[in-house]
Amino acid sequence: MPTATPAHYKNDSxxxxxxxDPGYKHRLFEQVMADHRMPDYIYGCYECGICVAVCPxxxxxxxxxxxxxxxxxxxxxxxxxxxxxxDIWECSQCFSCLRCPRGNNPGGIITVMREVAINEGxxxxxxxxxxxxxxxxxxxxxxxxxSPDMLQPDAFPDWGPEVKDVSVNLDLWRRALPxxxxxxxxxxxxxxxxxxxxxxxxxxxxxxxxxxxxxxxGLHMILEEVMEERLEEEGIEI
Amino acid sequence: MSAEPVxxxxxxxxxxxxxxxxxxxxxxxxxxxxxARGEWIVHRVPEDHVSVSTKYGLSKKIPRxxxxxxxxxGQCGHIPGYSTSIFWLMRKLGYDYDDPxxxxxxxxxxxxxxxxxxxxxxxxVALRNFAAAYETGFYPLIHCGTSYGHYKDVRRELLxxxxxxxxxxxxxxxLGKPMVMPEEIVHYSEWIHALRDEIAARQVRDFSNIAVSxxxxxxxxxxxxxxxxxxxxxxxxxRTAVVTGIATALGADVRSYSTWFDCCGFGFRHILVQxxxxxxxxxxxxxxxxxEEANPDVVLTHDTGCVTALDKSQxxxxxxxxDVDVPVMSEAQFAALAMGAHPYKVCQLHWHxxxxxxxxxxxxxxxxxxxxxxxxxxxxxxxxxxxxxTWDDVEA
Ligand code: SF4
Ligand code: SF4
Numbered sequence: 001m002p003t004a005t006p007a008h009y010k011n012d013s014x015x016x017x018x019x020x021d022p023g024y025k026h027r028l029f030e031q032v033m034a035d036h037r038m039p040d041y042i043y044g045c046y047e048c049g050i051c052v053a054v055c056p057x058x059x060x061x062x063x064x065x066x067x068x069x070x071x072x073x074x075x076x077x078x079x080x081x082x083x084x085x086x087d088i089w090e091c092s093q094c095f096s097c098l099r100c101p102r103g104n105n106p107g108g109i110i111t112v113m114r115e116v117a118i119n120e121g122x123x124x125x126x127x128x129x130x131x132x133x134x135x136x137x138x139x140x141x142x143x144x145x146x147s148p149d150m151l152q153p154d155a156f157p158d159w160g161p162e163v164k165d166v167s168v169n170l171d172l173w174r175r176a177l178p179x180x181x182x183x184x185x186x187x188x189x190x191x192x193x194x195x196x197x198x199x200x201x202x203x204x205x206x207x208x209x210x211x212x213x214x215x216x217x218g219l220h221m222i223l224e225e226v227m228e229e230r231l232e233e234e235g236i237e238i
Numbered sequence: 239m240s241a242e243p244v245x246x247x248x249x250x251x252x253x254x255x256x257x258x259x260x261x262x263x264x265x266x267x268x269x270x271x272x273x274a275r276g277e278w279i280v281h282r283v284p285e286d287h288v289s290v291s292t293k294y295g296l297s298k299k300i301p302r303x304x305x306x307x308x309x310x311x312g313q314c315g316h317i318p319g320y321s322t323s324i325f326w327l328m329r330k331l332g333y334d335y336d337d338p339x340x341x342x343x344x345x346x347x348x349x350x351x352x353x354x355x356x357x358x359x360x361x362x363v364a365l366r367n368f369a370a371a372y373e374t375g376f377y378p379l380i381h382c383g384t385s386y387g388h389y390k391d392v393r394r395e396l397l398x399x400x401x402x403x404x405x406x407x408x409x410x411x412x413l414g415k416p417m418v419m420p421e422e423i424v425h426y427s428e429w430i431h432a433l434r435d436e437i438a439a440r441q442v443r444d445f446s447n448i449a450v451s452x453x454x455x456x457x458x459x460x461x462x463x464x465x466x467x468x469x470x471x472x473x474x475x476x477r478t479a480v481v482t483g484i485a486t487a488l489g490a491d492v493r494s495y496s497t498w499f500d501c502c503g504f505g506f507r508h509i510l511v512q513x514x515x516x517x518x519x520x521x522x523x524x525x526x527x528x529x530e531e532a533n534p535d536v537v538l539t540h541d542t543g544c545v546t547a548l549d550k551s552q553x554x555x556x557x558x559x560x561d562v563d564v565p566v567m568s569e570a571q572f573a574a575l576a577m578g579a580h581p582y583k584v585c586q587l588h589w590h591x592x593x594x595x596x597x598x599x600x601x602x603x604x605x606x607x608x609x610x611x612x613x614x615x616x617x618x619x620x621x622x623x624x625x626x627x628t629w630d631d632v633e634a
Binding site: 057060114117139150151160178190211 | 363408457511586627
């Protein structure tokens with residue numbers, strides 16, 4: 001029997017997640033809409049599909065920036081909830097969709113939806129960040145993201161045998177780099193101590209550190225300890 | 239009805255004018271206005287600069303010298319020949335610079351991958367770096383395309399939202415740093431573009447037989463599009479002029495292809511935890527199309543993520559029958575090679591995955607000899623004669 005589900009819904013039950021309290025879905029939607037960026041990111045939608053045509057993720061996933069823009073423009077909080085569960089982590093954040101003739105920014109809407117998903121500790125946000133905590137730890141604690149010592153053949157077997165050459169010769173090859181800031185292996189460049197302290201203060205003052213509490217409690221604990229200890233040593237009160 | 243001949247369509251396109259309603263507003267006035275109201279200090283572009291035109295005809299000042307290098311974590315981390323080549327070019331042209339330790343990443347790679355941050359944190363990180371540059375007197379030059387795009391976006395948000403400025407000001411006060419906004423946010427590829435004739439004047443290797451395809455970085459020209467460099471003499475002003483400008487100035491044979499505007503597939507989180515997507519996109523939508531339509535000797539781009547996605551995707555794709563085998567590098571490394579840079583000591587090509595050796599041969603570079611020279615330097619490090627290779631050693 002054909003279902004009455006609108007064609008733009010991915011699941012058979014309208015927008016899926018029938019067990020989730022609609023009030024909760026609505027609160028999440030309101031959080032998305034309350035973000036100061038949203039008035040600049042959605043102006044309605046022509047349904048022209050230009051954003052889909054330019055979208056790399058639409059090519060390889062069941063994913064569409066048009067659906068995102070439309071759900072938000074129609075204030076369809078059920079569908080927005082479904083997208084926060086099923087779609088948003090597929091986006092490449094390339095912002096090709098800024099080519100929208102209506103002036104929308106579907107990629108930007110997704111950034112906001114992701115932030116809400118992280119803040120709320122949604123199960124799919126946790127899932128999306130699986131295998132990613134090492135990277136968050138690196139960027140938040142050292143101020144640089146991809147360090148040379150992350151280039152290990154077991155982590156990047158698909159990048160070819162050159163990765164092994166790099167990891168075997170890492171210390172030597174780093175010392176062969178003429179810029180003095182590049183002689184590091186555990187950070188991209190050498191970052192001064194004072195700079196790191198300032199960065200920790202930023203994470204703590206802006207609530208960026210607390211954001212990960214619900215998605216990765218262990219990581220949050222470790223980072224908080226590292227930062228508090230360092231700030232305490234400097235006699236800085238938070 | 240018969241189709242119009244391509245030449246007629248192209249001729250029309252050459253008179254291409256942008257519609258007025260798509261023009262982005264000139265942010266400079268607002269930036270200076272906030273300074274006049276005591277909200278922040280505007281870090282002015284040094285006197286020694288070149289003026290270029292951006293997408294909607296606004297002028298942008300590109301500083302020549304006295305630059306503060308805002309490094310990229312991905313470049314320094316796993317494509318170190320990228321940043322080294324930028325420094326090398328600047329040294330060769332005789333311009334002074336600062337390579338600071340008082341610099342963090344823009345942290346946007348993580349933000350676009352995991353969203354474990356927020357606008358206030360992102361703006362505070364940006365302004366902390368801007369303040370650090372201001373304190374040295376050197377002008378910020380941004381190495382990464384994503385940092386550049388993200389910082390332009392941060393500027394746009396700060397201009398539009400007083401409450402965000404207020405929040406960031408409180409954080410910076412706690413750090414003891416002033417609120418600073420540079421007059422222009424400048425990407426290194428803009429510096430190379432603006433100085434392309436100076437670079438070409440010092441070219442020592444002939445690149446006229448080198449076929450090049452260009453991948454422009456999304457975060458360079460799609461994020462805050464109005465602030466990217468366009469030039470009526472390059473693609474009739476319809477595509478960003480950076481990278482193509484320098485490749486043309488160096489006499490290379492620039493060849494276009496139909497998916498020029500497509501992303502590289504980097505994806506921020508995908509390149510780390512979902513590389514099947516990155517590999518599929520980079521291979522089938524970019525590299526194979528280039529190969530089929532343009533058959534380049536090298537792919538040039540101007541961003542960390544794009545070099546990574548296009549270079550590193552090739553190995554595993556080969557196992558699946560997608561054998562593109564084309565070297566990928568930044569235009570900074572390409573320009574450095576043109577000016578005689580050493581492929582290993584400076585351009586550090588041994589950190590790249592796709593096979594670059596046939597390209598070096600075509601450029602007239604004996605890579606076996608070059609590798610032996612590099613190895614000899616490594617020997618000095620191995621036997622303890624030296625702890626580090628210095629800029630002087632590179633020139634020796
Ligand atoms: S930002 Fe996301 S939605 Fe927009 S084009 Fe890129 S991948 Fe698609
Ligand atoms: S490009 Fe803009 S107007 Fe067109 S479908 Fe996408 S969001 Fe809607």
